[in-house]
Amino acid sequence: WTSAALEFPTALLLDQYVSENWRENYVLTTIWNEAILDTLAKRPHFILLSIDAPISVRWQRFRERCAQENKEAPALDDFVLRNDEHLYDPLSSLATLSSRAQIRILNPTTTIPQLQASLDALNLLDPARMRPTWDQYFMQLADLAARRSNCMRRQVGCVLVRGKRVISTGYNGTPRNVTNCNEGGCARCNTSKGGGTGLSTCLCLHAEENALLEAGRERVGDGAVLYCNTQVFPFSDITAHADPCSCPCLTCSVKIVQVGITEVVFSQSYHMDTQSAKIFQEAGVHLRQYAPPREGLVNLCDLGIVKPDQA
Known part of the structure; x- marks a missing residue:
């Protein structure tokens, strides 16, 4: 040497x-x-x-x-x-x-x-x-949570943070005491239906929902940040993928606003539907993308x- x-x-x-x-x-x-x-x-x-x-x-x-x-x-x-x-x-x-x-x-x-x-x-x-930033640290926790997902369509992880302390984590999949999605628990996710169809019959909770339910309104409080590693696609590419999604969906957006989340951080490029974007803008929820070192x-x-x- x-x-x-x-x-x-x-x-x-x-x-x-x-x-x-x-x-x-x-x-x-x-x-x-x-x-x-x-x-x-x-x-x-x-x-x-x-x-x-x-x-x-x-x-x-x-x-x-x-x-x-x-x-x-x-x-x-x-x-x-x-x-x-x-x-x-x-x-x-x-x-x-x-x-x-x-x-x-x-x-x-x-x-x-x-x-x-x-x-x-x-x-x-x-x-x-050498040492992850806070964004990188929490996003890696979201990636780790996603690996616990049992959803047959995709794996998503979410972390709720306040004051740089983890409040709760969540991943997508069927509810507790229900057969795992990857074991046949959700009929919709175990079929070849195109993305965006049959959502009313889907039994899988979203990662954001799971994390919010685990935390509860009182634990979240004001100033909380939601980290999610959802992989979504630009609107122009959305029809090219088997299971396209908006980021976050309208239902999760409403819940995010209701519990007092002030910022939502995603690790990859995203598409938001008009309604979700309008709700976030009106409620003052900041949305940003995080890109880690390559x-x-x-x-x-x-x-x-x-x-x-x-x-």
């Missing part, structure tokens, strides 16, 4: 040094097995980043590098074999390391300035990557710095 001035014989010594100097930023590129990764990953100020590119792009880059160094470039099939050895060697298992990365970058850029500009746009030093697989072309035809 080296830099312009630093070299460490073991991962433990590196970890000790960085932990004592955690206010500085360091980049390490020599993580070749899970033992090293496990030593470093236990620290809260560590982010694992993997960078890859389509194999045809990498082969072309390697050919250009060989030409610059007056070396013979390998044939494509030889390059593919060496690539497989590099990724799946049992001693290094770089594929396993890559699967554990918080951010997996797909880099089709053709120049270093393009790569640097794209990484700047990704904002790798966002403090929220993680998982990120194609640098999607950041708007480099167009696909320039990559």
Whole structure:
């Protein structure tokens, strides 16, 4: 592990040094097995980043590098074999390391300035990557609640918060003591009916309803915020999906206003029907969208710095 001035014989010594100097930023590129990764990953100020590119792009880059160094470039099939050895060697298992990365970058850029500009746009030093903001924290709780959903149509989670303290959580599904939706409890959700049809026969409570019922009017009080991870669609796309929805529905909107919720936060783009929007506006309920730092697989072309035809 080296830099312009630093070299460490073991991962433990590196970890000790960085932990004592955690206010500085360091980049390490020599993580070749899970033992090293496990030593470093236990620290809260560590982010694992993997960078890859389509194999045809990498082969072309390697050919250009060989030409610059007056070396013979390998044939494509030889390059593919060496690539497989590099990724799946049992001693290094770089594929396993890559699967554990918080951010997996797909880099089709053709120049270093393009790569640097794209990484700047990704904002790798966002403090929220180390410690979630309140919005991020509560939205992740909503995501976790959604995993408890038994609805056959979609999974939705909701969290009610006041003074940065959780009041209640909820997820969509059939009521208590009723057979779970995913076990046949709701006939409507277990059919192939299109979205928006047969709603009067649906037995599933919405996540917002569940959270509001659990909290009650007195516990909610004034100044409460509702977080919901509902996945909904722009109005222009709504007919393209099997179970489109407005966000939130009219029934939930009325209940949200009644219990005194002052703000509703959604994690994804949304469509609101006219009636729900009017109710929120009249009642002074603020609606906003939260976008967390990008993680998982990120194609640098999607950041708007480099167009696909320039990559």
